[in-house]
Amino acid sequence: MDPKTKVTQALKAKVMLWTDVSYHDMEEIGKIQSIPDLESALCRVLEVQLSEPKREVLLEMYVQTVLFCRECNFTNEQTSAVLSILKSIHEVNIETPLNNTEQCFKYCKELLLCHSVRRPPFSINLFSSEEVGCIYKYINNSYLRHHKLYKYIFTPEVKLDLTLTYSKTPDQDEPMEVLSAPEHEGPDVENVLEKETEAEPKTDSSSQTQEASIEDPEGATVGLNLELKAVIEKEVREQMVLVSGQLDRRLKDIAEQHSNARDSSMPKHKAKK
Numbered sequence: 001m002d003p004k005t006k007v008t009q010a011l012k013a014k015v016m017l018w019t020d021v022s023y024h025d026m027e028e029i030g031k032i033q034s035i036p037d038l039e040s041a042l043c044r045v046l047e048v049q050l051s052e053p054k055r056e057v058l059l060e061m062y063v064q065t066v067l068f069c070r071e072c073n074f075t076n077e078q079t080s081a082v083l084s085i086l087k088s089i090h091e092v093n094i095e096t097p098l099n100n101t102e103q104c105f106k107y108c109k110e111l112l113l114c115h116s117v118r119r120p121p122f123s124i125n126l127f128s129s130e131e132v133g134c135i136y137k138y139i140n141n142s143y144l145r146h147h148k149l150y151k152y153i154f155t156p157e158v159k160l161d162l163t164l165t166y167s168k169t170p171d172q173d174e175p176m177e178v179l180s181a182p183e184h185e186g187p188d189v190e191n192v193l194e195k196e197t198e199a200e201p202k203t204d205s206s207s208q209t210q211e212a213s214i215e216d217p218e219g220a221t222v223g224l225n226l227e228l229k230a231v232i233e234k235e236v237r238e239q240m241v242l243v244s245g246q247l248d249r250r251l252k253d254i255a256e257q258h259s260n261a262r263d264s265s266m267p268k269h270k271a272k273k
Contacts, residue, residue, distance in 0.1 A: 020084040021045050026076035029066065038063055046087065057153055061086065061143070068138050072131070081126055082135060085111045086143060093147050094154040101258050104147055112136055162240075164232060 021029075025045045032038045042048070042062045048055055065086055069079040088111060093104050116132045118125040127135065143150070 020087065021080040023076055023080075026080050030076060030079075035063060038066065042066070046083070054154060057150070058090075061090070064142065065138075068142075072134060074131075078126060078131070081115055085115070085135075086139060089139065089143065090150065090154075093151055097151065097155040097158050099254065101147065101254075104144060105258075108136070108139055108144065162236070164236070 025041075029038065029041050029045070032041055039059045039062075043055070043059055046062065048058055048062075050058060062083060065083055066079060069082055074082065085108070089104055089108050092107050093100065112127070112132050112135060114123045115126040116129065117123050
């Protein structure tokens with residue numbers, strides 16, 4: 001599915017985002033003051049069913065979000081919406097172990113815009129422009145700036161397993177085919193050749209020569225295999241170093257681009273007269 005289409009469908013499904021946490025649940029959460037009780041309530045309401053340390057990290061993110069909303073004097077509806085927005089951004093971030101920073105930034109901006117402009121049925125003016133700027137700054141500093149750490153914790157690690165397979169070289173010590181005598185020599189010539197061969201005595205030197213002729217090709221084959229293996233391993237190492245260098249430079253360029261994009265996309269508000 002196209003990322004743009006996926007984001008649009010997600011926005012339409014998340015217009016009433018505060019339904020993730022009901023008004024009754026938000027009233028109970030608003031009365032809780034201790035951090036452990038707040039974690040327990042958020043774990044039950046948001047249905048956090050993860051093992052440690054993932055569970056602890058996710059609950060810490062939700063607790064800090066609730067405390068931020070209390071500092072900003074947000075209503076229960078606004079607090080529930082902020083929790084759901086951060087939850088949705090987190091789900092988009094961890095849906096893939098690959099880099100999707102631009103998609104997360106775009107999704108965050110569109111969700112905030114969806115809750116700051118009244119255009120039913122796909123948007124509602126739940127936050128003012130000042131509140132949107134405050135929320136965006138908080139999400140950027142608390143989550144988006146550390147999105148790679150969350151991705152590392154909540155997504156499986158991807159490893160490259162490189163396996164080399166060598167094709168079998170043909171055996172060079174296979175016996176050569178015996179050439180048959182020309183047809184015009186006739187059967188008498190073949191019989192004479194067989195008798196002369198049987199009459200020749202078998203000496204030790206001939207046996208040694210045969211053994212040498214059998215052993216030499218095997219040694220040559222092993223030497224060729226070792227040399228071929230060394231050449232392939234050398235080429236693979238060089239290619240891996242080259243690809244690793246290119247990847248490091250690419251990641252560095254992407255990080256610089258995102259850093260510049262964040263600095264340039266920070267909302268600027270006019271000072272009140």
